[in-house]
Amino acid sequence: RKEVEQDPGPFNVPEGATVAFNCTYSNSASQSFFWYRQDCRKEPKLLMSVYSSGNEDGRFTAQLNRASQYISLLIRDSKLSDSATYLCVVIRVKSSGDKLTFGTGTRLAVRP
Amino acid sequence: EPEVTQTPSHQVTQMGQEVILRCVPISNHLYFYWYRQILGQKVEFLVSFYNNEISEKSEIFDDQFSVERPDGSNFTLKIRSTKLEDSAMYFCASSERGVLTNEKLFFGSGTQLSVL
Numbered sequence: 496r497k498e499v500e501q502d503p504g505p506f507n508v509p510e511g512a513t514v515a516f517n518c519t520y521s522n523s524a525s526q527s528f529f530w531y532r533q534d535c536r537k538e539p540k541l542l543m544s545v546y547s548s549g550n551e552d553g554r555f556t557a558q559l560n561r562a563s564q565y566i567s568l569l570i571r572d573s574k575l576s577d578s579a580t581y582l583c584v585v586i587r588v589k590s591s592g593d594k595l596t597f598g599t600g601t602r603l604a605v606r607p
Numbered sequence: 608e609p610e611v612t613q614t615p616s617h618q619v620t621q622m623g624q625e626v627i628l629r630c631v632p633i634s635n636h637l638y639f640y641w642y643r644q645i646l647g648q649k650v651e652f653l654v655s656f657y658n659n660e661i662s663e664k665s666e667i668f669d670d671q672f673s674v675e676r677p678d679g680s681n682f683t684l685k686i687r688s689t690k691l692e693d694s695a696m697y698f699c700a701s702s703e704r705g706v707l708t709n710e711k712l713f714f715g716s717g718t719q720l721s722v723l
Binding site (some may be wrong): 536541595 | 648
């Protein structure tokens with residue numbers, strides 16, 4: 496099983512739609528979780544951290560389910576500018592240092 | 608917003624040649640990282656660096672790879688003898704206090720390495 500798994504998509508949605516992405520992780524010792532956004536051929540950029548209680552930032556809501564080892568990202572009222580690849584990122588502490596693992600990403604295409 | 612800068616943006620090299628990818632992390636950051644992304648694939652961790660030494664490295668980071676912080680500002684990745692499969696986008700990243708503090712990781716815009 497992959498350490499971090501995401502549905503690659505693409506998700507094609509109209510403007511204004513609500514879309515949700517899921518991510519599962521295999522290592523129960525994982526400690527911190529993030530969603531990053533990556534535009535085509537650009538660097539990843541932090542979208543939001545994911546907290547156990549769930550957290551919201553404007554149109555974006557992130558949730559963590561430790562028991563089931565999955566993370567979700569909900570985007571409400573999709574904009575054309577939301578078109579990108581969304582990367583699930585999981586951090587695990589190891590004796591030699593922290594290890595940050597990216598999922599393969601889920602592509603979102605928002606159409607007019 | 609402060610930036611991580613990487614040079615060059617594109618590097619073309621012949622198989623077997625040495626390349627050095629350069630990065631200038633954000634000035635007050637203490638943790639430095641290299642990642643790579645082969646076209647169409649996921650971002651992969653290569654190495655983390657703190658307090659002038661490697662703190663963690665992946666299985667990709669074999670003896671052909673090395674990192675150095677030669678002065679107070681640059682952070683370099685050297686590939687001694689490039690292989691075709693080293694062709695990828697290489698991202699440098701830095702953070703002030705390390706990723707476990709839930710702090711933002713700043714990425715540079717990457718160096719696209721093409722090995723011919």
